[in-house]
Amino acid sequence: MKPLLGGKGANLAEMSRIGLPVPPGFTITTEVCTYYYDHKRTYPVELQKQMEAGVAAMEKIMGAKFGDAKGMPLLVAVRSGARDSMPGMMDTILNLGLNDQTVLSLASVTKNERFAWDCYRRFIQMYGDVVLGVQKREGEDHEPFETVIEEYKHKVYHKDIVDSDLTAADQQELVRLFKELVKERTGKVFPNSPWDQLRGAAGAVFGSWMNDRAIVYRRKYGIPAEWGTAVNVQAMVYGNTGDDSGSGVAFTRNPANGADEFYGEFLINAQGEDVVAGVRTPEPVLKLKEVMPKSYAELLKVRATLEKHFKDVQDVEFTIQQGKLFMLQTRNGKRTAAAALKFSIDMVKEKLIDWETAVLRNPADQLDQLLAPIFDVADVKKAKAIATGLPAGPGAASGKIYLNADRAVIAEQKGEKVLLVRNETSPEDLRGMIAAEGILTARGGVSSHAALVARQMGKVCICGAAALEIDYDAKTVTVAGQTFSEGEFLSIDGTSGIVYAGQLKTAPSEIITGMIGGDKAAQATEKFKSFNQLMKWCSQATRLQVRTNADNPEQTQNAIAFGAQGIGLTRTEHMFFEGDRIDAVREMILAETVEARKAALSKILPYQREDFIGIFEALKGLPATIRLLDPPLHEFVPHDEKSQADLAKKLGITTEKVVSRVNALHEFNPMLGHRGCRLGIAYPEITETQARAIFEAAAEVQKKGIKVKPEVMIPLVGFKKELDLQVAIVHDVAAQVQKEKKVKLSYSVGTMIEVPRGALTADEIAHTAEFFSFGTNDLTQTALGISRDDMGNFLLPYTENEIFKKNPFASLDQTGVGQLVKIAIEKGRATRPDIKLGICGEHGGDPDSVKFFHSVGLSYVSCSPFRVPVARLAAAQAAIEEKRAAAKAGAPTNVRSGSAAAPAAKQTNKATNNNKRNTNMAKKAAKKAAAKKAAPAKKAAAPAKKAAPAKKAAPAKKAAPAKKAAAPAKKAAAPAKKAPAKKAAKKAAKK
Numbered sequence: 005m006k007p008l009l010g011g012k013g014a015n016l017a018e019m020s021r022i023g024l025p026v027p028p029g030f031t032i033t034t035e036v037c038t039y040y041y042d043h044k045r046t047y048p049v050e051l052q053k054q055m056e057a058g059v060a061a062m063e064k065i066m067g068a069k070f071g072d073a074k075g076m077p078l079l080v081a082v083r084s085g086a087r088d089s090m091p092g093m094m095d096t097i098l099n100l101g102l103n104d105q106t107v108l109s110l111a112s113v114t115k116n117e118r119f120a121w122d123c124y125r126r127f128i129q130m131y132g133d134v135v136l137g138v139q140k141r142e143g144e145d146h147e148p149f150e151t152v153i154e155e156y157k158h159k160v161y162h163k164d165i166v167d168s169d170l171t172a173a174d175q176q177e178l179v180r181l182f183k184e185l186v187k188e189r190t191g192k193v194f195p196n197s198p199w200d201q202l203r204g205a206a207g208a209v210f211g212s213w214m215n216d217r218a219i220v221y222r223r224k225y226g227i228p229a230e231w232g233t234a235v236n237v238q239a240m241v242y243g244n245t246g247d248d249s250g251s252g253v254a255f256t257r258n259p260a261n262g263a264d265e266f267y268g269e270f271l272i273n274a275q276g277e278d279v280v281a282g283v284r285t286p287e288p289v290l291k292l293k294e295v296m297p298k299s300y301a302e303l304l305k306v307r308a309t310l311e312k313h314f315k316d317v318q319d320v321e322f323t324i325q326q327g328k329l330f331m332l333q334t335r336n337g338k339r340t341a342a343a344a345l346k347f348s349i350d351m352v353k354e355k356l357i358d359w360e361t362a363v364l365r366n367p368a369d370q371l372d373q374l375l376a377p378i379f380d381v382a383d384v385k386k387a388k389a390i391a392t393g394l395p396a397g398p399g400a401a402s403g404k405i406y407l408n409a410d411r412a413v414i415a416e417q418k419g420e421k422v423l424l425v426r427n428e429t430s431p432e433d434l435r436g437m438i439a440a441e442g443i444l445t446a447r448g449g450v451s452s453h454a455a456l457v458a459r460q461m462g463k464v465c466i467c468g469a470a471a472l473e474i475d476y477d478a479k480t481v482t483v484a485g486q487t488f489s490e491g492e493f494l495s496i497d498g499t500s501g502i503v504y505a506g507q508l509k510t511a512p513s514e515i516i517t518g519m520i521g522g523d524k525a526a527q528a529t530e531k532f533k534s535f536n537q538l539m540k541w542c543s544q545a546t547r548l549q550v551r552t553n554a555d556n557p558e559q560t561q562n563a564i565a566f567g568a569q570g571i572g573l574t575r576t577e578h579m580f581f582e583g584d585r586i587d588a589v590r591e592m593i594l595a596e597t598v599e600a601r602k603a604a605l606s607k608i609l610p611y612q613r614e615d616f617i618g619i620f621e622a623l624k625g626l627p628a629t630i631r632l633l634d635p636p637l638h639e640f641v642p643h644d645e646k647s648q649a650d651l652a653k654k655l656g657i658t659t660e661k662v663v664s665r666v667n668a669l670h671e672f673n674p675m676l677g678h679r680g681c682r683l684g685i686a687y688p689e690i691t692e693t694q695a696r697a698i699f700e701a702a703a704e705v706q707k708k709g710i711k712v713k714p715e716v717m718i719p720l721v722g723f724k725k726e727l728d729l730q731v732a733i734v735h736d737v738a739a740q741v742q743k744e745k746k747v748k749l750s751y752s753v754g755t756m757i758e759v760p761r762g763a764l765t766a767d768e769i770a771h772t773a774e775f776f777s778f779g780t781n782d783l784t785q786t787a788l789g790i791s792r793d794d795m796g797n798f799l800l801p802y803t804e805n806e807i808f809k810k811n812p813f814a815s816l817d818q819t820g821v822g823q824l825v826k827i828a829i830e831k832g833r834a835t836r837p838d839i840k841l842g843i844c845g846e847h848g849g850d851p852d853s854v855k856f857f858h859s860v861g862l863s864y865v866s867c868s869p870f871r872v873p874v875a876r877l878a879a880a881q882a883a884i885e886e887k888r889a890a891a892k893a894g895a896p897t898n899v900r901s902g903s904a905a906a907p908a909a910k911q912t913n914k915a916t917n918n919n920k921r922n923t924n925m926a927k928k929a930a931k932k933a934a935a936k937k938a939a940p941a942k943k944a945a946a947p948a949k950k951a952a953p954a955k956k957a958a959p960a961k962k963a964a965p966a967k968k969a970a971a972p973a974k975k976a977a978a979p980a981k982k983a984p985a986k987k988a989a990k991k992a993a994k995k
Contacts (some may be wrong), residue, residue, distance in 0.1 A: 008033050010085030010234030015334050023311055024306060028065045029238030030058035031085065032206060037232030040210045045735075047206075055202070055237070059292045071198040076113045078239060079123070082205040084212060085234040086227070086230050089319075092431045092453045093221045094233060095212040096132040097205045098275055099127035099240060101198040107179075121175035122167075126275060128182040130192060131201065135208040138189045140432075145476035147406065147430070148189070152181050155836035166284060168273045202237070208233045217431040223436065223803060224461075226810065226852075229493045241330045243323040244275050250296070251276040251323045254289045254698040256307045258595065259317065259339040259459055260398055260450070261499075262346025266290065266307055268320075269449040275334060276321055279449070280456070285468045299324045310334055315356050316365070317347050319634065340398055341366070341373035342531065349534045360884045368537060368851035368878040371464040373399070374535060375870060377510035378652060379497055386509045387504040390484040391472060393444070395501035396455035397465030401442030405488060407476055409436025415491075416440070423494055425481055427474050429454040443495050446472040464498035472503075474555075485875075490726050519565045539567055539873065542880035548857065549864035550875045551629075553844060555579060557618035563869035567876055570626035572777065572866020573844035574619065576612065576694055577635050585611045585642065591655055593637050594665050605693040612694060616701030616714075625711035629777060629844070629866075630639045631756065632694050634719040636679040638669040662829050670866045676787065680756075681719025684730050695734045699741035702749050714751045717777055722761035724768040731772055754840070755892070757784035763824040767831035770839055776832055777866075778825055780845030780853075784812050787821045813846065816853040826860055841867060850880035858882035 005014035013031035020026045032051070039048055059070050059078070068078040079101040084094035086718075102110070102124045111120035129149040132138040140147050146154070156178060157165055163913030170178070188193050195201050211234045212218060222229060243251035253276070254268025269286035271278050272295065279286050293300040303322065306329075309319045319337035323330045339347065348362035357365070379387075379400040402422035406412040409432065412422045415437035424440040426433065428448045437443055437457055442464035445454045449468055458465030473482040479490040486505065488494060493507040515535050518526035526532055551572030556579075560571060580589045585608065592604035642648050648666065652659040671677035684691035695716065702712040718730045731753050742749055753772075757763050758779030766776065785792055792813050795947060802808045816822055825843075832839050842864040847853035849871030855878055857865050867875050 006087050007231070008035065008234075009333055009368055010034060010087055010236070011089055012083065012333055013236050016236065016238075016312075017938065019310075019331055019334055020913055021178075022309065024309065025329060026331055027239045027241050028062050029080070029236060030055075030181050032235040032237065034087065034232040034234050037210050037213060037234070038230070038650045040207075040916050041214075041232070045207065045211075051697075052203075055206075058237065059202075059482070066239050068239075071103075071106060072103055073109050075109060077101055077106040079106075079110075080202070081236075081238050081240055082202070082209060083236045083238070083442040084209045085236050086213075087231050088225070088227050089338065090218065090221055091338065091456045092280070093212075093434070094215070095209055096277065097127070097130045097134055097208070098277060100131070100201050100205055102127050103196045103198065105413045106167040106198070107723075114245070116168075116245060118172035118175060118841060119242070121172050121179060122170075122244055123242070125175045125178045125182065126277075128179060128186070130277070131205065132182065132186045132194070134212070135190070135204045136186055136190050136194075138186055141545060148185060149182060152185055153178065154491060156181065167278075181742075181790065206235050206237075206890070209233065209549060217434045219804075220438070229806065233833075238332075241323045241325045241332075243271075243325060244273050244276070245326055247272055248296070248327050249273060249325050251279055251291075251321075252286070252289055252292070253279050253319070253321050254303070254307075255337045256311050256318045256320070257343075257347060259319070259337050259343050260395060262339070262343035262350070264350060266304065267450070276323060280453060285470065296324060296327065299329050300328060302329045306331060311356070313733030315361075316350070317343075319728045338456060338459050341370040341462060342398055344370065344539060345374065345531070345534050349537060353920055360545065360888075362875070363538065363545060363884060368854075368874050368876060368881060369502065370462050371877055372870070372875045374515055374531070375513055375873070376400075376462075378513055379495070380509040380511040383509040384497075384504075387506065387508055388484075389502050390494075390505050391469045391503040393469030393501050393503065394450050394455075395498055396450050396452075396467045397443070397458035397463050398499040399442075399462075399464040400495070400499075400508070400510055401464035401496055402493060402510075403441045404491050405444075405494050406479060406490055407439075407474060407479055407481070409433040409439075412436035413439045423496065425472070425474065425494070426454070428452060428459070437461065440867055442466075442498065444469060444472070444494070444496050446470060446474055458498075458568055464494050464496055466498055466501050466503060469501075469503055493614075520562050525987070533871075539876060543567070545880040545883045546876065546881050548854070548862060548879040550879060551842065551844075551864050551866040552869050552872055553848070553866050554619070554869060556615065557622040559869050560619050560622040563872050564624075564626070566621070566872040566873045568626075568869070569864070570623065571619070571628040571630075572627060572848070574630045574719075574866060575634070577633055578642075579612060579615045580608070580640065582611075587651075587654055589640050590642075590651055592690075593669070594655065594657070594662065599816040601687065602689050602693075605689055609693050610695050612697035613701045613704075617705055619710045620701060620705040620714075621708075621710060623712075625713070627715055629715040629717050629754075629775075629842070630698055631717045631719050632681075633683055633690055634680050636669070636671060636674040636677055637683070638666070638671065638674060641666050641669060675782070675791065680703050680721065681718050681726045681730050684718070684733070685726060688729075691730055691733045692737055695737040696741060699738050699749060699751070700745070702751070703745035703747045706747055706749065712749070714749075715775060716751065716753045717756055717775075718753070719756045719779070720758055720782070721755040721769060721773075722765075724765065724772060727755050727769055727772045742909050752840075755784075756844070757825075757828050759786045760824055763828035765831075766828035769837045770832040770835035773832075773839070773843070774836075775840035776828060778828070778843040778862075780816060780821065780825075780840075780843055780847045781813065783824060783845070784817065784821050787824055788812060788817065795887050810852075815850045816847045816856055818853075818856050822856060822860075829860055829862075839915075840864075849875050851875075851881075854878035855882040855885075858886070 009017065009031045016026055036048065036051065038691060063069050063078050066078055070078040071736045081098045082100055083096045107120050107124040111117040114120065114885065132149065138148055183194050195204065222859030250270050250272045251274050252268055252270030254266060255522050257264050258267040266289055268289035270289055270292055271284060271286045271972045278284055282572055309917045317337045317339065318334045320331060321331055321333040344366050348365040351357045352359050352362045376399050401423065403421040404415060405423045405425045406415055407425055409424065412424045413435050416422050423442050423444055424436045425444045427446045429437065429443065429445060430453060440463065443454050443458050444470055445467045448454055452467050455467050471483050471517055481488045495504040495506065495508040514529050514532055515524035519521040520584045547570045551570045552568040553573040554560040554563055554571050555575050567905040580586055588604055588607035592601055595601035595604055642651055643666065648662045649659045652662045698714050698716060702714050706712050716734050718727055734753050737749060738749060752774040754777065755769060755773045756779040757766065757776050762769060781792065799811060813978040843857055843862060844866040848865040849867030851874065854865055854875050858879055865875055
């Protein structure tokens with residue numbers, strides 16, 4: 005249902021189906037959005053009639069009429085609903101249907117003049133912003149409507165008062181001022197016709213799918229532009245009718261730390277947008293128990309029902325109108341990595357989900373949040389705490405403060421660590437939030453825009469630090485008697501909510517200290533134990549091994565502590581830069597004869613041998629893939645005059661000789677020049693020396709009783725003959741060392757596949773190579789013809805125009821470079837069925853790439869030590885997803901014996917089957933609809949019966965299912981007569 009109705013519409017339909025009090029409405033499907041963009045922003049001809057039918061159904065249920073200037077007018081909320089939740093990125097309009105006539109009838113029927121004018125003022129503000137484009141201009145830090153409100157308050161009351169203290173007369177005057185602002189900014193009169201308003205609102209919501217912040221968000225989270233959004237049109241319910249009403253946002257558990265506690269906020273006498281906008285700091289939802297105990301008790305029941313039904317933590321929106329509860333939205337709650345970990349572990353213990361589902365619930369690309377540093381304890385003791393706020397995104401962040409998103413982005417691009425500081429954030433601040441290390445706001449709560457987006461991004465965040473006085477014009481923040489200007493440092497602890505002056509040092513997280521340092525106190529923490537349990541589950545599920553890229557014993561030990569199963573890449577050239585050994589390397593490069601070169605190499609040999617001994621000992625029998633010298637020689641020689649003169653002096657040769665040799669090494673395109681196996685072919689003594697260092701080290705470690713499994717890797721092979729020449733040298737040296745040391749060594753020789761010809765002739769190369777390791781960094785460069793170091797000049801326009809969905813050097817280009825990988829695998833296995841296959845580029849730590857490598861049947865991926873847990877989780881998820889897909893397709897499969905909740909798995913299968921059946925029914929309903937690709941309202945007209953609130957209650961705020969959802973609705977139509985929703989409505993009416 006979600007692909008058609010969007011997440012919001014589908015979940016509203018589902019809440020209605022299970023008997024929760026949901027206001028009636030209908031959903032204009034995502035297909036209409038696609039039609040809208042495919043047909044020059046026009047609608048299917050059938051849409052108007054279908055919308056009229058949907059509105060008529062709502063009128064019947066609500067006992068109100070759309071545009072009625074004599075009785076109770078039906079007002080509606082128009083809200084977006086993407087398939088994947090995109091909080092705050094697209095647009096919402098509330099109270100639609102008000103005009104100069106209907107506002108009077110609303111005031112008359114409700115006998116509440118202030119409420120009516122408050123709704124009208126809100127409507128003009130939202131419609132003016134979203135539909136008419138009355139937004140802040142360049143250089144303005146405040147929204148224009150908010151500026152009008154603030155100026156009015158100070159003019160009339162000489163101080164800043166809360167909106168709920170404004171009188172009916174105040175609201176009426178603000179309506180007049182807002183209309184003047186609209187006329188001034190747009191040159192148009194504010195529309196009076198409710199139907200014109202509705203059509204304009206639907207178009208604006210569809211239009212918001214392509215607004216800048218939505219595009220930035222989709223790009224960050226990989227949401228396809230072609231999905232489109234649905235539009236939910238739902239009868240309004242009102243939280244702003246007085247002190248017995250209110251609106252709130254809540255999570256069924258704490259999304260910041262994972263605690264099993266009802267977590268959220270509400271505002272008395274307010275509409276829902278007030279809560280999430282962050283303009284007022286709300287009250288904790290637990291306080292609702294004191295002011296509205298009956299509604300709170302009902303909300304707790306809803307909390308339990310939703311978690312039991314969806315088997316996940318839910319993010320809900322609700323409105324209480326004159327004591328009656330309405331549910332306006334539910335969706336899977338965005339969460340930090342720490343919360344995701346705790347949720348998944350706890351829900352397995354509660355038998356809500358099985359352990360495989362728990363593994364899938366932890367986003368692999370967020371896992372490194374758990375490894376992020378915390379503030380150093382000693383530094384915190386010395387630091388000055390200047391403010392406290394609500395902890396909304398855990399972690400520690402220090403940075404230079406910036407009060408504007410654009411300036412924050414510019415500073416970050418210069419390499420600065422940035423904190424974005426605002427009174428409250430809005431979706432327009434998204435780019436700045438992405439650039440920032442952390443976010444600090446003076447207003448807003450834990451469900452505000454800043455908190456919600458920060459949690460999803462894994463950013464450190466503190467909201468509602470009320471002591472902050474932010475002056476956007478002066479670019480200063482004043483707090484605790486101190487004034488901080490843009491560019492000065494503050495530090496924020498998103499776990500405790502404390503703001504510190506200056507820059508604080510950071511320390512490793514308890515998971516790092518527990519795993520790598522063996523700290524007992526860290527190992528006793530719940531977070532460490534939960535992380536450890538998750539990694540154990542990953543080991544149970546995974547087929548794809550995870551190795552590490554390591555060049556020394558310390559890196560090797562760290563990676564093994566994280567669960568690496570060997571080394572997938574040791575770069576021997578990195579060892580050359582330690583200490584004074586670089587002088588011997590340079591002597592070798594400057595040598596003019598083979599004898600002189602061998603003499604220099606004999607100085608390098610003991611260094612390399614000792615390095616390999618340390619690595620083999622740290623591995624304790626695990627395999628190590630060691631790449632022979634790869635970079636071009638010019639990278640090892642000095643290029644400035646002073647360093648060249650110093651080198652000449654050290655080597656006892658003339659500076660002219662050094663300069664001449666350096667110039668001779670210059671290449672126009674060094675990455676495609678004299679490097680990799682080409683060096684070994686031109687200077688076979690280099691290959692001999694490196695091979696001898698590897699085998700002598702292996703012999704020494706093996707004599708200590710430690711197993712050694714060296715895998716010698718020849719880089720940049722494109723021709724079989726290249727590999728043959730190098731492998732012959734390696735085998736010859738191995739035989740010599742085994743004879744000299746009187747040992748039998750187990751080793752293998754293979755190659756890196758990193759040029760297209762190597763991939764395309766892999767069947768030939770596999771006759772010699774015992775393994776392939778895909779060097780996806782260079783394979784991407786050579787396949788795309790793009791330099792990794794120079795692509796920054798055009799990466800932005802390429803991603804903005806969606807030529808690249810993602811940076812191809814960060815996430816593998818699966819349709820291009822990925823095809824070369826597939827070809828090489830197929831050809832390599834055709835020649836050598838048991839060939840070992842791995843990957844050692846940066847892509848080895850990217851979750852999407854890891855899943856691709858699993859799907860094509862690689863043996864292992866290799867990544868940097870601190871990315872090992874991420875790769876392990878992604879590999880386990882790939883295995884579980886593959887297994888579940890096979891089970892869904894009919895292949896036999898079983899829940900693993902380690903599962904804590906086999907019954908939950910059965911329920912999941914049942915739910916999947918139901919969803920499949922519902923989707924099929926929805927498709928059939930779609931065929932009957934008039935619009936070929938996008939006829940909404942029949943597909944989208946609400947089965948209002950299912951969702952009827954009490955007639956007594958005024959209109960409501962969110963979309964119930966639609967006739968496209970009416971397929972399931974028909975099925976639910978029979979029960980709907982005795983439907984739980986109807987019962988809920990009756991109960992509410994009695995109350």
